[in-house]
């Protein structure tokens with residue numbers, strides 16, 4: 001019997017939803033487990049210590065998946081160690097590849113984030129304004145440390161070399177199954193690639209006017225999803241809803257469209273698109289019928305950075321501008 005593929009999963013600064021997608025493989029997971037040996041899965045599944053990973057031999061893991069962005073000193077340390085232990089490293093999901101939703105915190109200062117999380121949030125009772133500290137001396141003799149928040153989030157490939165990228169918040173379980181199967185069959189694209197069907201969400205969308213032999217019409221009236229129930233058969237972008245399907249990888253096969261919601265871009269950019277947010281801006285802007293539509297758009301959407309870079313802020317050029325402003 002062929003040796004099993006030694007596999008690792010590391011959750012960095014994320015919610016573990018990407019790992020839920022692996023579990024959601026259900027019966028496919030049973031087949032996959034015939035061929036892989038999970039040698040590390042932390043901290044989601046096992047409460048291992050740093051030394052458990054550090055003491056593994058270099059290059060002893062065949063393939064490692066990292067989900068979550070690099071948000072604190074622990075994420076940074078563990079991903080560097082895991083890199084040394086792994087032959088192939090996969091940045092798995094929107095946070096690891098692009099920054100993800102949590103990385104929108106970088107549009108605020110660290111002080112604002114701490115104040116909101118530990119003082120001002122509705123469920124917090126902190127009358128003395130105590131903030132977490134990376135180092136604390138307990139009872140005058142016990143030195144306690146916790147990971148420190150980094151000044152800015154990083155994607156996995158901003159810290160270590162990455163062989164493959166997988167999009168999605170989280171990646172769709174069906175597609176995760178295909179990835180694992182092609183990995184086990186040794187049928188992977190060249191290193192540096194996104195593992196994707198390469199199709200846009202629009203390509204699998206039954207509302208796509210072009211697929212239906214119709215013309216794509218310019219958008220005259222801008223809508224938000226709270227403005228009513230969209231027509232279930234007509235392109236959402238054409239109806240005025242902000243749908244990022246034209247520029248987003250469609251490995252989910254249009255999950256959101258199937259429930260009458262516009263694509264928000266969690267699949268990540270189609271291969272070849274360098275700055276996802278900028279491409280969304282250009283796609284949406286070029287679909288508008290006239291200046292009145294542009295004005296309406298600006299009135300209705302008041303935080304465009306968070307809308308266009310919802311999943312991709314860390315990997316985008318806006319991030320570099322924001323970081324430069326914070327440094328001033």
Ligand code: SF4
Pocket residue numbers: 013014015016017018019067068093094095096100101102168169170171
């Ligand atoms: S990509 Fe989404 S599901 Fe995965 S860790 Fe980030 S927030 Fe969670």
Ligand code: SF4
Pocket residue numbers: 201202205206207208209234235236237238243244245246257262263
């Ligand atoms: S823009 Fe959205 S609704 Fe329109 S075809 Fe593309 S995915 Fe479907």
Ligand code: SF4
Pocket residue numbers: 168169201248249250252253254255256257262263264265266267268
């Ligand atoms: S339709 Fe868009 S936002 Fe929805 S799951 Fe697919 S890629 Fe993500």
